[in-house]
Amino acid sequence: MFSNLPTIDDVLRREQVETVLQPLVDLRAGRILGYEALSRGPADSPLHNPLVLFDAATEQGRLVELETLCRRRAIEAFSAQDLPGKLFVNVTPDTLLQEDFRPGITRELMRRVGVPAERVVVELTEHFPNPDYDVLRRATNHYRSMGFSIAIDDLGAGYAGLRLWSELRPDYVKIDKHFIRGIEQDLVKREFVRSIQEIATGLGCVSIAEGVETEGEMRAIRSLDIAVGQGYLFGAPASAPSRHVPPELLHGGTNGASGPRFRLSDAVTSLLREAPAVGSETRVEAVGEMFRNAGGLDTIPVVDQVGAPTGVIRRSRFMDVFLSPYGRDLHGRKPVRSLAEPALVVEHDTPVEAVSQQITDGGGGEHDFIIARNGAYLGMGAVMDLLRKITDLQIRNARYANPLTQLPGNVPIYDFIDDLLGRRADFHIAYCDLDHFKPFNDVYGYSQGDEVIKTVAALLVEHMDDRLDFVGHIGGDDFIIILRGTDWEERCRALLDAFAGEVGRLYSDEDRRQGGIRCEDRAGNETFFPLLSLSIGVAHPDPERCDSHHDVAALASEAKHQAKRQPGNSLFRDRRRGGPDPESARSERPAHSA
Known part of the structure; x- marks a missing residue:
């Protein structure tokens, strides 16, 4: 009666693997940090369960093939939906010891779909006895050399968590859900998690609480200053996961004084620099004259007919095109929108730390940004001014x-x-x-x-x-x-x-x-x-x-x-x-x- 059930050979040949993604939430900033990619086998089959699926692949010597398939599907799903934040992908340490393991395959997959290495976190699980620390350490260094971050999964659930932590020095450590379930009513669990957080702080590591299912658990881990939460309270694994954290869930995103009632912060309007904008239909040759007449002008914002920003013209790239052979003849009479570059647009009342995070996540830290009011162009903001403001605010926060x-x-x-x-x-x-x-x-x-x-x-x-x-x-x-x-x-x-x-x-x-x-x-x-x-x-x-x-x-x-x-x-x-x-x-x- 079970003869028609799919086998590992069937799964690999037909690529019958589904990727679901579960959000990880930055509890301090009140935003999505990233998504963990989880794999499922064929529906209505025992192999749908990932534990059964991977155990079967291990028994038949097909673990590297299965994990490579799962990793490719995860990266493709993450890229296709253009999800924010980081992608957490699971790596079974055993695969690093297999003869058919091929280093660099993850980087190849990412390059193919355009996901940069700094947006990927490799999760290593500790569910195995007597790990080969030398091999793991070399593998960790290898992944880091390619720009990946490292996470230890399910800390506390396996055999050698603390030693693995000290050996690998991960960027993230995930606390097993056993210690999160009912933590608000269990002093022993609270003390265990508090100890993990203290070690994480000392090592410069970000702690992640897995399996958060109730608001009581969330309040407890936030009171312990755990940085990141993951669990059904924030969202179940889904093929099309949520992109936002419901604001009513986190009540402002921090344990401190968030929101308009009082900020130990400033709105980005405090960084406003007045800068002339041009309409999207302005001719390229007119913009060239603006740059020629204003030697210190580096960026010109572009707006549409109703004043909404659509992009920017940056001097260096513009001049490379405009001053190239035949550049004026080819482009001079075209509308400037043809040469406009995308730019970050933020509302005037956005907190500066939120703008800083958007710039960091978007990888655009070398460029200025546009400030708008109700979607209409207001002025420009400089990244150097933003960094200076953030530093001043950090000092002020610590003081008050x-x-x-x-x-x-x-x-x-x-x-x-x-x-x-x-x-x-x-x-x-x-x-x-x-x-x-x-x-x-x-x-x-x-x-x-x-x-x-x-x-x-x-x-x-x-x-x-x-x-x-x-x-x-x-x-x-x-x-x-x-x-x-x-x-x-x-x-x-x-x-x-x-x-x-x-x-x-x-x-x-x-x-x-x-x-x-x-x-x-x-x-x-x-x-x-x-x-x-x-x-x-x-x-x-x-x-x-x-x-x-x-x-x-x-x-x-x-x-x-x-x-x-x-x-x-x-x-x-x-x-x-x-x-x-x-x-x-x-x-x-x-x-x-x-």
Whole structure:
């Protein structure tokens, strides 16, 4: 009954291999990093399963042939869809030891379809005992010499992960999905992954979490500063995978202060250089005159009839054509669009770091770019100005961001408040503080205490409006939220509910069952402390009565003090709106208590 099932010979002869691609997501930038190519055998056959397929090829001595076929299909699929980012291709280390292995075949395939080597990551799996480290090291050096990056697949799932890591020094390390599944509820897994991330940071390696399927797992790995995620939460393997990360999934793409509410960044419009543009139908000889009359002019943007940029004319290439023998006669009366080159076009409000990433991914770092507003030409941007700005911002970020959460610290908080007051803007300010945090630190240690702080930071960002609100970290377990929407109370309540749902996983089973921990208080007496809770005090400053951030801070501090007098997770709104006037210190009942 199984006589009609395809064999490995059939698969190789008929090339019955399908490529599916699964996205890898840069969790910090909120964008697609690349795609892993996965191979499937014939449908409705045991060989459809890749493990069965490759085991069968290995048994029959056809592994190199199968892997070559799979690799070719992967590169062709990636190129045909013009997918962004990098292509991750799997390489079975055993093939490197086979007599019929032919070095350089991957580079030949890539050259044929036009995929540059720097966009390919070779994944080596560790699912084999007693690897030949000398052979692997030579193979790794060989791939690197051709411009490929190297990744170790399924770290932790096999026999010799740490030694393989130290021997090969990969660019990427993929953490096996076993350690990601349920990580938000498993302290042992969290510590294991935290250790991997610390080693990766020390070695300059990018860590990738495999098998991310739930938002809880995603929040956990982001709190551990894992750089990249892969799994069904971001997209299943598909022949035509998604090109974008849903913005609602990552809530702005970072654990820190992303979005318009406050950026430790600038928009690319800060780099704007005015430059005259020409219409796409302008004659080539007229553009030649522009270059001749302006010796310092290197680039001229080209726009269509409605002012949308369509490309650029660069002096060096233009002059090579225009000044060549018969160049003026052949091209002078043609429209300049015939000589225009493509150029990167970015909207004026794009963050500079996003522009930098686009230039890096596109390999156009030596050229300037076009800045547009709503699709219409606005001006030019210089790559050197961009690099200078990025450097300045990195210094500024390091100076003002909280090192644990990367949220804005006191200086940007105060600047933001003063800006709102100066514009007479309406806003609420919420002071968030943890209850019973010191006893938790004493019992569970500062490392686990840091996890609590990062969990709170992630929840704050998740529940605020990226378009309007601002999240800052004063220090320790104290946070500030500036809320500018009318639904501020609903957001705070949702935040408290989310924290209540998360707090249990931070404790041992025994402490969770008894509802708290026993330890010494500040006076040295053994005391029972309930589970961590979050107190939020909210004030509504009057811009006419508050002269500076000092007045607003005083209001927020008093509101927080009142909130902490309520048991459990609580939200308290103070009615005072300006100045420490005791006669105005009438307060409402708590807005929320749980």
